[in-house]
Amino acid sequence: MKRSFHLAGFQIAGAVTHSHPGWRHPKTTGDFLGLDYYANIARTLERGKFDFMFFADVLAIPRRYGDDIADTLRRGTQGAVGLDPMMVAAALAGATEKLGLAVTKSVTYFSPYDIARSFASLDHLSGGRVGWNVVTSLNQAEGQNFGRDEMLDHDLRYDRADEFLEVAYKLWNSWQEDAIVRDRASGFFADPAKVHEIHHVGPHFKVRGPLNVSHSPQSRPVIIQAGSSGRGKDYAARWAEAIFEIDPSPDSRRAYYVDVKARASNFGRDPSKIKIFPAVMPFVGRTEAEAREKQAFHNELADPISGLITLSAHTDHDFSRYPLDAPVGDIKAPGSQGLFAVARALSVKNDLTLRDVGKLYAQGIILPQFVGTPTQVADQLEAAWSAEECDGFMISAAWSPGAFEEFVDLVVPELQRRGLFRKEYEGKQLRDHLGLGKASLEPIARQRTPEASKVA
Template identity: 40%
Template sequence: MAKRTRQMRLGAFLFDYGHHYAAWRHPESTTSKAIDLEFYRQSAQVAEQGKFDMLFLADSGSLPSIADLESNVSFIYPEAVTLLGALASVTGKIGLAGTASTTFNEPYSLARRFATLDHLSNGRAGWNVVTSTKESEARNFNADHLPEHRQRYERASEFLEVVKGLWDCWQDDAVVMEREQGRYADPDRVHRLNHTGSHFRVDGPLNMPRSPQGRPVIIEAGTSPAGQQLAAKTADVVFTACDNKEEAITFYQQLKSQLPVHGRHADEIKVMPGLMAFIGATEEEALEKERQFNELVQPTVGASYLSKLLNYDLSNHPIDGPLPDIPKQGSTSRAVMIIERAQQSKMTIRELGMHYSVARGHLTITGTPEQVASVMEEWFTSGACDGFNIMQPLLPQGLEDFVHQVVPLLQEKGLFRSEYTGSTLREHLGLTRPTGRQT
């Protein structure tokens, strides 16, 4: 088949054991360590063999419940940038994207971390920008409560402005390296930021030259109205959670329609919903695989995880009763999605807990490799997305299945690359390198 002009973008979302809530209990789970570099190395190299655009790591700044650790590993995260630095040394092409919050970080130190990763990886770094959503996180960072939703996004917007400004303080040609003259850099090409705003005062510049990509790739969720507005202005990639194609098309159109307001065009932002695939040689085999995974989820554990997603304690409510009235105002976009699904479907807390502990509201496909590839093609060609963030139930085996069984079908359809044609994450994603300061 002739090569298509528009091709899918694929990310590999890595998480210890796998993305299914009970992956750690699965008899085929290959690691007993909470944080295992060999596990991440294997997963990263499998994704690179599949020519994925990037690896993606989530992160969190708290352990919401010590009691839940008895049966729940979803709170355990390695610090993302540290792990990505390690993975930079065992991969050569694939992008390296990690999460860091604007609520409990400072722009200067975060700008340095991701610029360093971009230098060490020769231009493969990406920052997943989030605002913190858990009260338990606030209490780890000298605060009694989270700032309210609007304030978090106002801080995030200014935070991004400062970080991008710091990444641009050095012009691309500032380092001259004139050894005979003893002249390392041209001071006229290095600039102070001199930022004074509502939340930050930062002089700059960074104490390192501009990184290979100019700026690491910016990734955001962008589901809520405030999130969409910020993403339309600042994001290069948007990760979404949506399991309904028509709703995904609506979101895609709404987000991209906001870009011209910021002087941007549709190709400057890539929308990549999460996707979990249970793959079998037959549809029956895939369904049986899914059933075996789901039987490992204890109902009370699913309900506890639902509490975490909602930031609302459900322990005093009947597990076979309806979701209580939870105000949408001040809730995260994920919580609002759960509340609305509960209202529409009349699902019980038990049923909701099971549903969201499997794929956390992301698209789930259960079937043969051909069926998985067909659904992906349908979403992509109908304008629901620009690609997917792959979240396999068990890692690295599930990612190996996807790479060896689904990716070749996408390649045969002309939907996905057979080889890398660039070396940086921006080049993989078809994004231009920011120009930066000229004077």
């Protein structure tokens, strides 16, 4: 099967995405608290034939750095303000026609019934364009907003997340596709024989069912994940149909690609049905010098403390305790282990201090920055894709909406000219854009083959 090139647009329903200087950038326009801001970005991505718009999310104002929210608010760091992305996506379903809409929702603080119902509803309202980025919440501030002072152990969070999706699949499968009859003459609305209670009883959840939302256009949302630890990659290999990745190293991206695809095979899955999207931040100019000037201006705005506030939130570790001008130590982080491993490796390789790492993190959460003319940026994207580092890219804007507009107007036509990317959508549903085929509602077996254990 010929590989396809995929594109998604990264967004947070707030003032800051990966680019912490984004809200300060003079080219950032629009009100991030208003629908028009997101609708403008969504229509731009749809004009560029992107697969989907991806909304990350956090459930607390970050406070891990120094155990205080004052600096987060004062500096306007990632997470200082965040609208509920599910509501934004629901509104965007009416503002777009074919663009996929992917939303992050945590399995740590919500119930399977609540989430299954929300995504089935949004799949109906969007005509089958919904994806769910499944996350296990990773910091103490989020837990305290839901009455939990202690975080679950890292692997236990994933064990619970496995059962969460098993229950969600059962709920989405509790209505057969033809259960609704709506025979006005006879008054027969839905066939009870085609709606089923699930009677799930497990270590973490007890759910009777059925769902009170009928079978949705895609049967269920496209499952998206971002696992980077060994256990996280197993989870992604078992469930995910699209994977969001952050890694600035081509060699590491290639190794991740091979690893996750191998793990998927060992779960009995077709590796081609998992699309891996590393995030990149493009800077595009009419000349390379102009593009590098844009990059330098953006990066100079980055505040190291803002970056360390976000690194502390992501890792659930307080980096305010360490001297800014010393190297980053080998620290056991209970939160996002993969992101910290990348930051630590950069510190060791390039002899970076904690201040340096903070500045890099503020510039874009250590995303690789692809810089140059439209041809040069397309060259970098094509080279990474051809080397099987990925199946496509999560494009993250340094400022909004202009950086998305430049990419769509300048780089996408070059990708299309090379025959790498679609000129028109070939279907109406997100599964069509990703080339996934019909969704299965049978949970993937927990038991892995012996080969999978070797991969882990």
